[in-house]
Amino acid sequence: MPAVVSIILSKSVSDIEKEVQALGKKKGKKMKISIPDEKIDGKGMVQIGGGSGFIVDDSGIILTNKHVINEPLVTYAVVTSDENTFEAKIIASDPINDIAILKINPKEKLESVVLGDSKNVELGQTVLAFGNALGLFKNTVSRGIISGLSRSVSAQSDKTSKPQELRGLIQTDASINPGNSGGPLVDIFGRVIGINAAVVSGAENISFAIPIHTAERDLEDVKKYGHIRRPIIGVRYITLDSLMKSKFNLSVDYGALITKEHFFDCAVIPNSPADKAGLKEWDIILAWNKGKITREKNIQDLLENSSIGETVTLTLLRKNKTFEKKLTLVERI
Numbered sequence: 001m002p003a004v005v006s007i008i009l010s011k012s013v014s015d016i017e018k019e020v021q022a023l024g025k026k027k028g029k030k031m032k033i034s035i036p037d038e039k040i041d042g043k044g045m046v047q048i049g050g051g052s053g054f055i056v057d058d059s060g061i062i063l064t065n066k067h068v069i070n071e072p073l074v075t076y077a078v079v080t081s082d083e084n085t086f087e088a089k090i091i092a093s094d095p096i097n098d099i100a101i102l103k104i105n106p107k108e109k110l111e112s113v114v115l116g117d118s119k120n121v122e123l124g125q126t127v128l129a130f131g132n133a134l135g136l137f138k139n140t141v142s143r144g145i146i147s148g149l150s151r152s153v154s155a156q157s158d159k160t161s162k163p164q165e166l167r168g169l170i171q172t173d174a175s176i177n178p179g180n181s182g183g184p185l186v187d188i189f190g191r192v193i194g195i196n197a198a199v200v201s202g203a204e205n206i207s208f209a210i211p212i213h214t215a216e217r218d219l220e221d222v223k224k225y226g227h228i229r230r231p232i233i234g235v236r237y238i239t240l241d242s243l244m245k246s247k248f249n250l251s252v253d254y255g256a257l258i259t260k261e262h263f264f265d266c267a268v269i270p271n272s273p274a275d276k277a278g279l280k281e282w283d284i285i286l287a288w289n290k291g292k293i294t295r296e297k298n299i300q301d302l303l304e305n306s307s308i309g310e311t312v313t314l315t316l317l318r319k320n321k322t323f324e325k326k327l328t329l330v331e332r333i
Contacts, residue, residue, distance in 0.1 A: 001081060002080070002111035003055040003110070003112050004052060004053075004081065004132075005052070005053050005055065005079060005080050006052065006079040007052065009069070009071055009074045010046060010077065011045065011046060011071075011075075012046075012073075013035060013044050013045075013046060016046060048074065050068075050132070051065060051131075051132070051182045052064065052068075052180055052182040052196070053068070053078065053102065053182045054192065055110050055113065056113060057112055058112045059109070060103055060104040061102075062102040062104065063184075064101075064182030065098045065099065065196075065210075066094060066097075067181065068100065069102070075087070076089070080110070084106075086104035086105065086106060087104070087105075088103065088104050089102065089104075091103045092222045092227055092228045094228050094230075095332055097210055098198075099214065101228075113184060113190075114191050115191065115192050115212055116186070116187055116189070116192055116193045116212060117191075118170065118193045118212045118213045118214075121187070123148070124146065126188050127143070127144055127174055127188075127193070128143050128144075128174065128185070129142045129172065129174040129175065129176050129185050129186075129207070130180075130184050130185075131177075131182070131183025131196060132179045132180065133179050133180055142176070143174060144173040144174030146172055149170060149171070150167075150168050152166065153166050153169065153208060154166075166210070167300060168210075168214070168301070168304070169198075169209065169211070170209045170210075171206065171208055174205070174207060176196045176207035182195060182197075194209030194210055195209055195215060229332075230308075231306050231310070232272065232273070232330060233272065233274045233299070233312075233327060234273055234274040234330075235274045236260055236265060237258050237259065237285070238256070239293065239294070239295055239298045239299070240256065240284070241253055241254070241294075241295050244257070250284070252286065252317065255317065256293050257283075258280070258281055258283045258284070259281060259282065260281065267280075267281035267282075273328055273329060276327065277314075277325045277327040279316070279325065282318075283317065284317040285299070286316065286322070287314070288313075288315075289312055303329075306329055308330060308331045309330075310328070310329050311329075312326070312327060313325070313326050314326075
């Protein structure tokens with residue numbers, strides 16, 4: 001419990017007023033906002049949101065969700081269980097997964113969690129979820145079981161944000177409420193196996209956590225390189241299934257169809273490994289190192305288990321001809 005923290009987001013009154021005025025201008029009408037004096041602190045800042053996090057290193061390294069800190073023009077503060085407040089700095093955010101790493105600078109060493117093994121969790125296993133429910137009830141703990149493994153969901157932090165696909169998640173029926181995001185999901189020995197991330201709106205106790213081994217890799221990257229590193233091949237694609245086969249009148253119902261998402265996009269990123277290997281729009285990547293690409297195991301999943309500098313063999317389908325290309329993965333910039 002002492003390692004679980006509250007993350008507070010604050011914004012200046014002047015910045016809030018500017019945003020409201022800009023929104024009004026966009027809608028063609030004047031808009032004003034009135035903020036009660038008691039909501040404004042001595043520095044002219046207003047709390048606009050928050051979430052949970054947990055200390056993974058006694059020097060002040062904290063894990064949370066990327067969507068918790070995904071707000072422009074804000075300052076971040078961390079409040080520990082003993083009510084001490086620290087200014088926080090974002091040191092890294094994962095470009096693929098909903099993970100962020102913060103740093104505070106305490107004068108003394110802090111209590112930190114023990115990270116567990118999320119690769120060997122089992123259905124029905126008892127878990128506990130920690131966090132600050134609704135941003136009001138600090139140090140909340142709820143109990144449940146692991147209800148599912150390797151789940152995939154499309155999640156939004158709010159109605160205006162772009163949906164993000166999250167894969168490989170742990171499903172639990174432990175209650176996770178707004179404000180719990182970023183808190184730890186732990187086993188009965190107190191070892192963290194996941195980061196609380198999302199719930200299904202309108203459902204009863206269907207919640208999801210990001211496996212902790214994903215965050216461990218991020219922590220290792222930051223420690224070694226100073227930032228999170230992820231490999232890419234450099235294509236935009238749609239993962240095929242029987243429905244997509246029918247819609248596009250294709251000859252296969254698996255693989256990744258290389259295609260741009262919008263008119264102004266590039267299907268194959270210039271100077272990327274895919275471009276250098278000669279991949280083209282409308283090619284279908286059938287296999288990755290001989291393994292079929294499917295909805296259950298798509299390119300994103302394969303990249304998650306690959307390394308920068310690794311050479312992979314892609315099996316391609318182009319105009320009814322099948323062939324292979326080798327390419328070397330590079331770091332996502």
